[in-house]
Amino acid sequence: MNSYLEKVLRDTEQKNIHEPEFLQAVKEVLTTVEPVVDKHKEYENIALLERMVEPERIITFRVPWVNDAGEVIVNRGYRVQFSSLIGPYKGGLRFHPSVNQSIMKFLGFEQIFKNALTGLPIGGAKGGSDFDPKGKSDNEIMRFCQSFMTELYRHIGQDVDVPAGDIGVGAREIGYLFGQYKRIRNAYEGGVLTGKAVYYGGSLARTEATGYGLLFFTREMLAAHNQTLQGKTVTISGSGNVAIYACEKAYTMGAKVVAMSDSNGCIYDENGIDIELVKEIKEVQRGRIKEYLNKHPQAKYIEKTGEDSPVWTIKTDIALPCATQNELTLNSAKILVENGVLAVAEGANMPCTQEATDYLLEKGVLVGPAKAANAGGVATSAIEMSQNSMRYYYTFEEVEAKLEQIMVNIFKSCKEASEQYGCPGNYVAGANIAAFRKLAKSMKAQGIV
Ligand code: NDP
Numbered sequence: 001m002n003s004y005l006e007k008v009l010r011d012t013e014q015k016n017i018h019e020p021e022f023l024q025a026v027k028e029v030l031t032t033v034e035p036v037v038d039k040h041k042e043y044e045n046i047a048l049l050e051r052m053v054e055p056e057r058i059i060t061f062r063v064p065w066v067n068d069a070g071e072v073i074v075n076r077g078y079r080v081q082f083s084s085l086i087g088p089y090k091g092g093l094r095f096h097p098s099v100n101q102s103i104m105k106f107l108g109f110e111q112i113f114k115n116a117l118t119g120l121p122i123g124g125a126k127g128g129s130d131f132d133p134k135g136k137s138d139n140e141i142m143r144f145c146q147s148f149m150t151e152l153y154r155h156i157g158q159d160v161d162v163p164a165g166d167i168g169v170g171a172r173e174i175g176y177l178f179g180q181y182k183r184i185r186n187a188y189e190g191g192v193l194t195g196k197a198v199y200y201g202g203s204l205a206r207t208e209a210t211g212y213g214l215l216f217f218t219r220e221m222l223a224a225h226n227q228t229l230q231g232k233t234v235t236i237s238g239s240g241n242v243a244i245y246a247c248e249k250a251y252t253m254g255a256k257v258v259a260m261s262d263s264n265g266c267i268y269d270e271n272g273i274d275i276e277l278v279k280e281i282k283e284v285q286r287g288r289i290k291e292y293l294n295k296h297p298q299a300k301y302i303e304k305t306g307e308d309s310p311v312w313t314i315k316t317d318i319a320l321p322c323a324t325q326n327e328l329t330l331n332s333a334k335i336l337v338e339n340g341v342l343a344v345a346e347g348a349n350m351p352c353t354q355e356a357t358d359y360l361l362e363k364g365v366l367v368g369p370a371k372a373a374n375a376g377g378v379a380t381s382a383i384e385m386s387q388n389s390m391r392y393y394y395t396f397e398e399v400e401a402k403l404e405q406i407m408v409n410i411f412k413s414c415k416e417a418s419e420q421y422g423c424p425g426n427y428v429a430g431a432n433i434a435a436f437r438k439l440a441k442s443m444k445a446q447g448i449v
Pocket of ligand 1: 168237238239261262264349375377378
């Protein structure tokens with residue numbers, strides 16, 4: 001690694017020693033953009049990389065709320081406004097007990113690159129809370145969201161920062177957050193949040209966008225290697241928003257999905273997963289994936305016992321990790337390779353550990369990196385913002401066609417960058433390089449800010 005990159009990496013490690021996920025994300029980018037940095041010696045003089053790895057602003061705040069038993073609970077809220085270089089801060093909100101500053105910063109950092117790849121004018125941010133929505137009543141969720149927004153509202157706006165959903169934040173939570181924002185501001189600023197329900201300003205196809213986009217990207221990646229999804233076996237981790245619509249689109253493209261999971265375990269159905277049933281269990285009843293067996297007793301349920309998800313032990317052509325960060329370990333990657341996996345495309349953010357990614361690439365497995373492969377969600381959020389500004393709606397087909405074109409373009413950028421910089425077929429490096437070039441040019445143009 002060249003001395004400038006080495007220095008930035010060392011300093012970043014020292015400054016953020018207690019933030020392993022953030023350091024993992026930074027390291028992956030810095031180690032792959034070396035060929036670009038080598039060509040631009042001037043970057044060092046303007047501290048371009050030092051500025052790129054430092055968030056513009058981190059906001060943390062107290063979120064007090066009252067549960068149904070009348071007890072006062074205090075959670076911690078976050079918003080990391082990482083970069084406004086190419087547009088208003090944009091990125092989801094995550095409600096999960098594991099949320100901490102490291103996870104918020106890694107997600108915010110990834111978001112800058114992802115948003116740059118979409119070709120749309122959106123900066124990078126991420127936020128959330130260590131609040132656990134599991135097992136909470138609707139009223140508890142509403143009170144928490146109202147308290148969270150009572151602080152967050154002063155930091156966001158449709159031209160400033162536009163949050164959306166992520167783990168634990170779906171249409172229900174966005175509705176409560178939007179209602180409170182509107183009440184405090186006394187104005188209908190539709191574009192301040194995306195992922196809204198369609199009947200009050202949301203976009204058709206936003207719910208489906210990340211999962212569908214993942215499959216458009218996977219289709220393009222396979223096509224570049226003379227393969228198709230037709231007749232392929234697919235396994236998917238998670239059974240939330242991204243996983244469900246990835247499954248739906250995989251079927252439309254002629255593949256067969258045989259496994260899905262949640263944090264407790266996975267289901268394996270050799271007849272093909274009944275996706276309408278998964279939707280009913282997870283989206284309507286907010287239940288657990290093992291309830292699938294009540295209706296399909298021929299399926300198998302494998303409980304998660306250790307660190308590794310059992311879903312990766314099932315033989316598959318294509319693996320789609322769609323749950324959370326670092327869920328696909330080196331050990332799981334080895335099993336997937338032994339079982340002949342052809343491609344791994346990341347629906348979740350940073351789901352493969354660095355060791356797993358390196359191993360998969362070394363073994364010639366096609367890897368669709370999250371920044372590129374799951375960018376369809378945020379791209380469609382930007383399309384939702386445009387519709388809100390125009391006070392107009394596109395049809396489902398119009399939004400899906402735009403999403404498809406964006407995913408085709410993203411794959412093309414990753415492929416071209418990987419070829420131009422001497423690592424053909426390595427779309428992890430390709431995605432980082434394509435996004436980095438655009439961001440670096442914009443940073444240079446905007447001076448030292
Ligand atoms: P959801 O909350 O809808 O679903 C999350 C799924 O992942 C659930 O099945 C959940 O299981 C599982 N999961 C969560 N945490 C863990 C864990 N620690 N171990 C194992 N399984 C876990 O979230 P989304 O589908 O929206 O998000 C999934 C991933 O996709 C995240 O990485 C997110 O950042 C990324 N993403 C989402 C986008 C979107 O538009 N929603 C856009 C781009 C990326 P359980 O129910 O047991 O918790």
